[in-house]
Structure formats: structure tokens, C-alpha cells
Amino acid sequence: MKTTLRGRLMLSFLLAILATTIILVLVANVVTRDRFTYMVSFSGQRTVQRLAPVFTSYYVQVGSWEGVETVMDWYNETRFQGMQDDAPHPMNPRWEKDYRPEVFAEDRLLLLDSNGNIVADSAPEAGQIKLPSGIEEKGALITVDNRHVGALVIVSALGELNVYQSDFLRQVTRLLIAAGVLIGIIGIVVSGIQAKRIVAPVKAISKAAQQIATGDFSQRVPVAGDDELSEMAATFNTMATELERQQELRHRAMADIAHELRTPLSVLQIELESIEDGLSEPTPETIAGLQSEIVHLGRLVEDLRVLSLTDAGELHLDLEPVAVGSLVAGVVERMHRAAAEKGLHLAVKGAESAATVQGDARRLTQVLLNLLANAVQYTPAGGTIIVAIETTGDQNVSITVQDTGVGIAPEHQLHVFERFYRVDAARSTKGSGLGLSIAKSLVQAHGGRIQVTSTVGQGSTFTVSLPLMPAAILPKTPGSA
Ligand code: ADP
Numbered sequence: 001m002k003t004t005l006r007g008r009l010m011l012s013f014l015l016a017i018l019a020t021t022i023i024l025v026l027v028a029n030v031v032t033r034d035r036f037t038y039m040v041s042f043s044g045q046r047t048v049q050r051l052a053p054v055f056t057s058y059y060v061q062v063g064s065w066e067g068v069e070t071v072m073d074w075y076n077e078t079r080f081q082g083m084q085d086d087a088p089h090p091m092n093p094r095w096e097k098d099y100r101p102e103v104f105a106e107d108r109l110l111l112l113d114s115n116g117n118i119v120a121d122s123a124p125e126a127g128q129i130k131l132p133s134g135i136e137e138k139g140a141l142i143t144v145d146n147r148h149v150g151a152l153v154i155v156s157a158l159g160e161l162n163v164y165q166s167d168f169l170r171q172v173t174r175l176l177i178a179a180g181v182l183i184g185i186i187g188i189v190v191s192g193i194q195a196k197r198i199v200a201p202v203k204a205i206s207k208a209a210q211q212i213a214t215g216d217f218s219q220r221v222p223v224a225g226d227d228e229l230s231e232m233a234a235t236f237n238t239m240a241t242e243l244e245r246q247q248e249l250r251h252r253a254m255a256d257i258a259h260e261l262r263t264p265l266s267v268l269q270i271e272l273e274s275i276e277d278g279l280s281e282p283t284p285e286t287i288a289g290l291q292s293e294i295v296h297l298g299r300l301v302e303d304l305r306v307l308s309l310t311d312a313g314e315l316h317l318d319l320e321p322v323a324v325g326s327l328v329a330g331v332v333e334r335m336h337r338a339a340a341e342k343g344l345h346l347a348v349k350g351a352e353s354a355a356t357v358q359g360d361a362r363r364l365t366q367v368l369l370n371l372l373a374n375a376v377q378y379t380p381a382g383g384t385i386i387v388a389i390e391t392t393g394d395q396n397v398s399i400t401v402q403d404t405g406v407g408i409a410p411e412h413q414l415h416v417f418e419r420f421y422r423v424d425a426a427r428s429t430k431g432s433g434l435g436l437s438i439a440k441s442l443v444q445a446h447g448g449r450i451q452v453t454s455t456v457g458q459g460s461t462f463t464v465s466l467p468l469m470p471a472a473i474l475p476k477t478p479g480s481a
Helices: 005-062 069-081 163-213 228-276 284-311 324-341 361-377 435-445
Strands: 109-113 118-121 140-144 147-154 320-323 345-349 356-359 384-392 396-403 449-455 459-467
Touching: 005 069, 005 109, 005 140, 005 147, 005 163, 069 109, 069 118, 163 228, 228 284, 284 435, 320 324, 320 361, 324 345, 324 361, 324 384, 324 396, 356 361, 356 459, 361 384, 361 396, 361 435, 361 459, 435 449, 435 459
Parallel strands: 345 384
Antiparallel strands: 109 118, 109 147, 140 147, 320 356, 384 396, 396 459, 449 459
């Protein structure tokens, strides 16, 4: 049989309740019995203390216990008659007022002689009674002229309870069991409700997870309260949202890849067909155009390859000490023409920096070229692009590419490093939305970080931080000690 979480929870709740109730009932019962027996015994002792003078006076008058049954009869009668205030007393008519015994109606009174043998029994019909040794101590000793002539004992003082007393204890036990059963029922109801409350979100999550497994990423679960379960539900929803976004990105990526490949391929096909049909001449210009499409295709394929390699952690880096100053100078040099053609001012700050990083110069160049190409593309004529090198502490060097371009809105800043993410596809006609994600992957492969800050209409600043090469392993430059 399948054991459900709800069943298991209820079972554990019930076991806990059952154990607690049984222990409580048992302890309460034992304590009540113990205290009650003590109380009965104590009150029995008090009774015999009060009755002892009656028997003493009998002994004094008669000189022995002979005929003492009359006193026992009086005892029996008095207690059965309810002991009216004016009940007569066989020895002392005033006694009733002075020594009125406060006894339970069923208390069996025994009179023992000096040897501990029973001389008189208030209820011989109740059967033989086995007396433990030292019994006298539990009763009242009867002494006449400093002579121990007997002892008066009440049976309940021996720990033996009469019918009413036992009945009282049975009543208490019954009540305790009833209370236990009631607690158990309340426990079942409460644990049932609690178990349902705990299991409901788990079930909801499990159902939603199954739906997600079948590809329905729109599934969300309700989040109520602020306990761990609602936290789990909220985390699940975040995960579902992320999965949905990833799925969307994947779909878009496939569509983008298809689109990116189709455009240059169509151009190539049309151009080649028109040459084949004799509609156009294979002039150097036409061939250059075809080549540029092939270069574009090649770059796209290469970008995808780099991304898949970094994803798999298999990108090979040719690590060597790279002087950041000359790296930046080289990239700026390569971008100078493009910037100038667009009427942009391109400047470098901190080119003299001696910062050196352990890196793959080709890949780092690719990162900076992507950033600079974007800055050139998204900065209108007359704008400025500044590439600055700054050493932060003795751990990192940061390279910032700052432009005065169109800027990126905050909601897009979070996503620009994602694959195929383009803020405005119409505006970035040349780009495929891979440049920044490649830059990020490459920087991360170097143990660095890349960030963006931007204000729409004012410009963007992309910052690449790379760990500096430790001084101990820096290559010695001429002139250095
Ligand atoms: P693309 O190759 O399409 O430029 P990127 O990954 O390099 O793709 O950039 C992603 C998006 O980020 C671009 O579509 C562009 O909208 C935005 N972006 C990148 N750099 C800048 C910049 N310097 N200024 C404004 N927007 C930028």
C-alpha cells in the first residue's frame, strides 16, 4: 500500500498524542492512587486515635477485652445510623460529643490484643484478613497503667481500600481515560487539519512540477503565509518563472540562429543564382560582397561554438601574461577608423598602466572589441567613447568602456548579457545579440566580472574586472631588479 505524506504525518501526530495521553493518564492515575491511599491511611489513623479512648475506658472498666464486641457493635451502629449528635454511648454518655469519630461508613475496625491477635472485628463477615507484621504502628496503641494491652487498627490504614474508596479511584481512572480519549479525538481532528495544511502545498508543487516536466512552464502554485512551505512555494514559482524564461530564450535563440543563418545564406543564394543566370557579373565588388556574407556566417558559427565551449567549461585559453595597457591600445587602434567614420571621439585613459593579467590575449581582445563595437554602434555621431584602465587595490584591474550613446533602460540592463538578447532588434540590425554574452563568458573564464551601468539618453559604461597577475610570477621587465 502506498504510504502518503499525509498518512505518515497523521500517524506520527497520532503516535505522539497516544504516547503523551497514555503517559499522562498513567502518571495521573499513579499519583492520584498514591496520594489518595496516603490520605485514607492518614485519616484512618486519626480515626483510631479518636476511637482509642473508648476502648481504653472499656478495658479499664472490664479489666480485659472480654465482651468488647459490644463496643464494636456500638461502632457499627453509630456509623450506620449516621451518628446523630444524641446517639448514646455504652461507656460514656458524653463521649459522643467529645470523640465523635469521623469515619467512612465502610471502615472496618480491628481490635488487636497485646500479642497482635484479632480480638474484635467490626466486619467479620468481610472475611479473614491477613495482618502484616508491625501492624500496631499503623493504628493506635491502647495502654492501661503503662501496659500495652492492645491496638486499634482501621483496615484502610493498611492501604486496603473499602468499596467507596476503590470506587472513587475507579471513577478517577474512568474520567482520566475519558479525558484521554477526548484528547485523542481532538488530536486526530487537529492533526488531520494540520497534515492537510502541510501536504496541500506539497501536493500543489508536485502537480505543478509534473506539468512543468511535460513542458507546461506556465504552472505556478499559490503562496500563502510566511512559513517554510510558502517559502518553498515561492522558490518553486521563481524556478518556474526562470524555466519559462529560459525556454523562451531557447525558442528565441533557435529562431534567431535560423534567422541569422538564413539572411546571409539567402543573399549568397540570390547573388550566385543571378551570376549563374548571367544577370550579374562576378566582379571583384560582387565577390567581396559574397565574401563578407561568408565572413558574417563564419563569425556567427564561431560565436556559437565559443558559447557552447564555455558552457561545457571546455574553452581552451592560451594563458600568458598580458599587459593590459598594450592590449587596450591595440583594440582602440583597431576601432579608431570605425569611430572616426561615425564622427565619434575615441580616447584612452591610463594606457600607461603597468597592470598585467594572466590571460588569453586573443580572447581578451575579442571581449574589448565587442564592447567597443557596441559603443560605436549605439553612440550617435559627435559622441565620445572613453576606454579607461584602473587598478583597484592590488587584486584587480578594471577596464571601462564608457560611451555617450543611447543608453540602456534598467529593465534591459539585467538581460543584455543573455544570449540573443537585443534591446531593440530593429536598431541592432548588425548584431545577433551574442556579443555581450560571449564577452561575459570569456571574462568569467578568466576569473573576472563584467557589469554595466547606464542611463537612457546619456550613455553606458561597461566595466570588465580581471584579477591581476601576482607580483611574484610577473615576468621581469628590462631594468627591473
Ligand atoms: P548585439 O550583437 O546585438 O549588439 P550584444 O550582446 O552585444 O548584441 O548586445 C545586446 C544588446 O545590448 C544590444 O542589442 C543593444 O541593444 C544593447 N547594448 C549593448 N551595448 C550597448 C551600448 N554601448 N549602448 C547601448 N546599448 C547597448
